[in-house]
Amino acid sequence: MENVKTLYVTGYKSFEIGVFQDNDPKIAVIKNVLKKEIIGFLEAGLEWVLVAGNLGTEIWAAEVVAELKNDYPELKLGIIYPFKEFGSNWNEKNQGNLEKIERLADFVDSVSHQPYQSPAQLKMHTRFLLEHTGASLLIYDREYPGKTEYFLKDATLFSEQYPYEIRLITMDDLQNSLDS
Known part of the structure; x- marks a missing residue:
């Protein structure tokens, strides 16, 4: 967590x-864990949290950032969509839900300024996020595969060439947060 200025959460x-x-109780657990992790990054110099607007983790992370701004007014939220009309x-x-987080955001744009045309736009988006953040915080467990696996593979390859931190919050971490 060494002086990360910009964090991507997915x-x-x-x-x-x-x-x-x-109102699913799982959301409160996830938001609580995200909040603790983001505060850790904030205390080490975090300035921006980026999300891509995906339903689930990214929407909840945006809501957490909006809450944290009360105590950390310097914190900024950016939404970087992969393509126009996402x-x-x-x-x-x-x-x-998407419109709500757009109102909370300090910056909203898309990597591709065209509507969805091909998977190449998603690859460009991933590359952009990796090149413009110092770390990623993922609610993801390799034992429970999901679409985040694609980003994790690319981030892992990226981190082998550049200093890049990948922080995983696993199902066990979420479960343990209930016990602590």
């Missing part, structure tokens, strides 16, 4: 961990 999408309601095909409730 992890499971809500459906991957069986969260379908905004989420436009989602249902009304999910689009509402």
